[in-house]
Amino acid sequence: MARWEPNARERLVRAALDLFTEQGYDATTVNEIADRAGLTKTTFFRHFPDKREVLFAGQDMHARLLADAITEAPSPATPLEAVGAALDAITATFTDDRREFSAKLRPVIAGSGELQERAAFKRAGLAGAMADALHKRGVREPTASLAAELGIRAFDRAFDQWADLTNQQTFTELTRHALDELRAATAALD
Amino acid sequence: MARWEPNARERLVRAALDLFTEQGYDATTVNEIADRAGLTKTTFFRHFPDKREVLFAGQDMHARLLADAITEAPSPATPLEAVGAALDAITATFTDDRREFSAKLRPVIAGSGELQERAAFKRAGLAGAMADALHKRGVREPTASLAAELGIRAFDRAFDQWADLTNQQTFTELTRHALDELRAATAALD
Incomplete structure (x- = not known):
């Protein structure tokens, strides 16, 4: 069973935006976004189908x-x-x-x-x-x-x-x- | 020097459309498109930046x-x-x-x-x-x-x-x- 992560979605969105701003969209991986948010890649993909989608929540x-x-x-x-x-x-x-x-x-x-x-x-x-x-x-x-x-x-x-x-x-x-x-x-x- | 290929662009576009129709867009590779057109992958990329672009010539x-x-x-x-x-x-x-x-x-x-x-x-x-x-x-x-x-x-x-x-x-x-x-x-x- 998946662990409950408080505000996971919001944390992923903010981590993604910060990383895209710092190092560019292309240079940022889903792993880095999950890391920055203190979450796993699996959690990322439970909330978003791909890296692009994260900014359009x-x-x-x-x-x-x-x-x-x-x-x-x-x-x-x-x-x-x-x-x-x-x-x-x-x-x-x-x-x-x-x-x-x-x-x-x-x-x-x-x-x-x-x-x-x-x-x-x-x-x-x-x-x-x-x-x-x-x-x-x-x-x-x-x-x-x-x-x-x-x-x-x-x-x-x-x-x-x-x-x-x-x-x-x-x-x-x-x-x-x-x-x-x-x-x-x-x-x-x- | 690149070999001159008559109608390369047009041939690539038609080959791509035929393959996308037959087997779907996702399942088709640039290599297959070039093959079907009787051309090389290098020639494909001389005409189009990616697989998506070929249909928008x-x-x-x-x-x-x-x-x-x-x-x-x-x-x-x-x-x-x-x-x-x-x-x-x-x-x-x-x-x-x-x-x-x-x-x-x-x-x-x-x-x-x-x-x-x-x-x-x-x-x-x-x-x-x-x-x-x-x-x-x-x-x-x-x-x-x-x-x-x-x-x-x-x-x-x-x-x-x-x-x-x-x-x-x-x-x-x-x-x-x-x-x-x-x-x-x-x-x-x-």
Whole structure:
């Protein structure tokens, strides 16, 4: 039977981010991450399928929160209003603690082609979760996917600003502002 | 000095697609691809950095064609009109020969997480090339990126329909129709 390791997942994520920051993503092995966290390689693989995945912990929870909020938005809400409600729903996960983590995460992802690929794939997963929830509200294609795309763009923009530690706005203020800007941009396309 | 190999690139691409179709992407090695093409592993790596890249040959050319057409669009063209001109510009590369190749390519990519990640990354590269060209026309963010995104979505949709061999429309007809649908969808967001 596996030994119970308190906070194993969180410890592995932090150890990985520290090592990637210190010596680079490519140069870091799963063994080193487990060592730094005071855990075994077996424990690592109980929590993550591979080295890339360790930095994207929490995305499944985000996908669920986004989809649930869209499902629960009042029925007269437009597609973009439902997406706005979804972004509001994930705000609670963006704590101050998470913010320092995110500030360190950005340069690590920017420095690795492999991590950028995984990030793009995860992003597509979040957008897909929102689009599916919009379909269930009766929103058709391509409107549903486009609304979800605007939601993800607002999220990305807000996240970039929020992970900049000099910024003073809350995550909610940032996502709302970003979504308003995107709404205005759709009018300037043609 | 390297021996000149006629059509080495094209032969490698076709050999790879055939092998991936027959025995799966994961089970196929670079050695097998080179063998099937009647070439060496060294020749493979002169043309492609890795096994994944072999199916995405031609994307760099697409990025250039898209960007050039946006740059050369008449100055009163709106962002979406410039994107429409870009899609028209790549039509010539979608020949009948390419169409059968594309029909075989789709299930191979759909069957591999690795290939899907690379495809998503390549897609982002094409969108980035269009957005950069729009910036040079004075289109601001987030409008430029949004117009580029609509262009890529129209491209993806048209490509899917075109790679279905029962479809009778030309690639140009398909991209124009898809872009019109997306234009209409932006009006239904809110």
